Amino acid sequence: MSPESGFRVIPKELFKSDFVLDFYDPNDLSGVETHVQAFFGEKLMRPRCEKLWVGRDGTLDPNYVTMMERSIAYWRNKGDEKAVSRFEKELEGAKNAATLILESGGNGDPLPVVINASDPGRFYVDKEGKKKSVTFVWMFDSIGVDGWNYNVYSLPTKHIGLYEHWEILKKLGDLQRTENILKHTLTELSAEELIAFPVILRDFIEQQNELAHDLGYLSWQEIEEMAADQLALEHDPLMKKRREKIIIEFTALIFYAVKDRKDKEYKEALVNAMSDTMALEAGSRDYLGMNAKQIEAEIDKNVKLALAIKYEVFEKKSYHELKDLGIRFGDLGYLYRHYQWVSNAFNTNQLAREARATGCGGSGSNYGSDMFSNRDFIFRDVSSLIESQSFYSNISEVVVASSGGEEPEGRYSEGVYKPGHCRACDTDRKKVWHKEDGGCDCCTTCEHRLAGGD
Secondary structure: HHHHHHHOOOOOOOOOOOOOOHHEEOOEEOHHHHHHHHHHHHHHHOOOEEEEEEEEOOOOHHHHHHHHHHHHHHHHOOHHHHHHHHHHHHHHHHHHHHHHHHHHHHHOOOOEEEEEEEOOOOOOOOOOOOOEEEEEEEEEEEOOOOOOEEEEEEEEEOOOOOOHHHHHHHEOOOOOHHHHHHOOOOOOHHHHHHHOOOOOOOOOHHHHHHHHHHOOOOOHHHHHHHHHHOOOOOOOOOHHHHHHHHHHHHHHHHHHHHHHOOHHHHHHHHHHHHHHHHHHHOOOOOOOOOOHHHHHHHHHHHHHHHHHHHHOOHHOOOOHHHHHHHOOOOOOOHHHHHHHHHHHHHHHHHHHHHHOOOOOOOHHHOOOOOOOOOOOOOOHHHHHHHHHHHHHHOOOOOOOOOOOHHOOOOOOOOEEEEEEOOOOOEEEEEEEEEHOOOOOEHHHHHHHHHHHOO
């Protein structure tokens, strides 16, 4: 349809979350865990530190650039120019930061600390209107191959506001030096232009605590400590292991979903489950005191529930309608009660609701998932559906460990299975597909459990 016709073409798919599993190459999944950690860190509102390489020729870390370009191409193909514009500006901002580093280093001056501000604007907003702000601080770490290794601190905060964010940059930044290198000024104050305009800090040694205070932290030392141990929390000795388990489980779930080329609905449901699990954990109440094994069971329920909602399981008339989906939902009555529990948890936990609000990640991540805010979702004939499940045989749960303690064969022909320690079950196993061989450090037993068991 041409623009002259007077009708506007509505994109079939608009940006909801840029944790889109279609971005990943099934043959190269090395970055999944990094992105899961980043996603979790923002839910927890805790700083994180990511290492990026800046080349002496001005080249920016190719892994970062590739992910951003995939994101831009994906949303352009979907017809969402708003998402394309935002991600292009985020990539432009990162490239401008590399330019500031290159020009400073090339002149023999000390390598600069660079700061850029990510305001959510009207883009990173959840359905309840909640927003977060993120500030990125680029700090030299070490000399790298043909360039420099930088630590990029991502500092999530409550929504600061566009003007206050810019005032922080003006107060602490060397605008004149920045403008001279970039050869332009910030003439329009918008969320998109702000993220594209990083600024060199004047004197980070003297300004670091002031920057921390302006962003709501006690000191720069606190930021470094929190970034170094992103999963720690006082008063709950099980917290770190539990949070590590959340990262391990969803990294593996995503790994296998991409490997198996699951359909779009399945992948979106998986992201929904991850978002809500992490938000409830960030709420510091509902999972408090759980150990790693208990959180594994919660993740399993959350994934099944997200799939049930995505595939409208509870709107089916009878259980046999579900058979073609080929997904093991387990006891539907139990799953429906879990829906009620999770819904109530979000309704009564303000911190968890805030954690679900979207933010601005280093890869343009939105991290949005509003599984339970859609009040148009109605369960129809739930009781009759559950009764029909009892009438028909349940889809049997696959027992992956055969008798005699033998470990099952690997599911993937390209998998290289060797003895080692499985991260998922925290056990020494005979058949583990290690990361260095292209796997995710899971044994074949956990592989069957996490990949669906087929």
